[in-house]
Amino acid sequence: MGEKQLVTEPEIRETAASGGRPRAAVVRDALGVGVAVGLSGFAFGVTAAGAGISTLQACVLSLLVFTGASQFALVGALAAGGNPFTAAAGAFFLGTRNAFYGLRLSELLRLPRAVRPLAAHWVIDETTAVALAQPDRKSARLGFTVTGLTLYVLWNVTTLLGALGAEAIGDTRAWGLDAAGPAVFLALLAPMLKTATERAVAALALVLGLGFLPVLPAGVPVLIAALAAPVVLWMKGRRS
């Protein structure tokens, strides 16, 4: 689930000057993101089924975890034979970025206390991207809600269809569906590789993740690869 530039800078300035964006424009952006990403729940359902996860388990993940990268990471780790703790740890670390989205959204949206526990569930890459792209609080709230609702409904419906369809499809490998997971990760990763530091972290993590794969239990190499982040930061700190 990748972040997108939703509105161009001049457009933001223009509409901000005229007192907020038209509701239709916000809803159009939100629906575009919600539908495109929501449909990829199908790939998750199929991937989960291919990894030996039951339809019920796949649906529970989409209903209650609802953060795509973590879900793909979890089923990938379980399929590779990882123990439940390392598999969950990888998914959890991947989900920590949502805490930082929440920090920014709480200032922006100023949600009533009673709504927060529900809204929290929708704090993900896409809802954050849409909300932050809006010039004012009203549009941000509308964008967050429409993106969250569309994505949640579609993601769960298509997860179910994907999990059920996996059997009908037969050999998911022959259809190339095992490439969907890594493609989703790459699409999420690409916009994050802006500076040399980020590229260094990615390169080191790649080497660690592949290097330790043959020698350590499934799931553990990813956690070791996560150390690339503090290691590169530390090395950068020493050099400067």
Place this chain on the structure above:
Amino acid sequence: MNVWIAIGLTVVGCYAVKYAGLLVPAGALERPLVRRLAALLPVALLAALTAQQTFSTGSALVVDARAAGLAAAGLALLLRAPFLVVVAAAVAVTAGVRALGG
């Protein structure tokens, strides 16, 4: 059973970090080092996961049709294709290479 344990932990953990973000006073996670680390952690994890799920089967390193699929996804990303097109390109090219016996 193991799968349900993993699902339970992931459900609780992922919801907790989402909710924490909305509740924590803005100052607490604003330290520059924490912010930098939080931004870089997903980069490391996503890079490692992409590589592993493309170049491994179980604990063996392999290069197969998925590599071609990922290259297609990379190309689609460079061409600024929408999310669904990127995923579809990877799936279609992987299937195509396998159909050709790759």
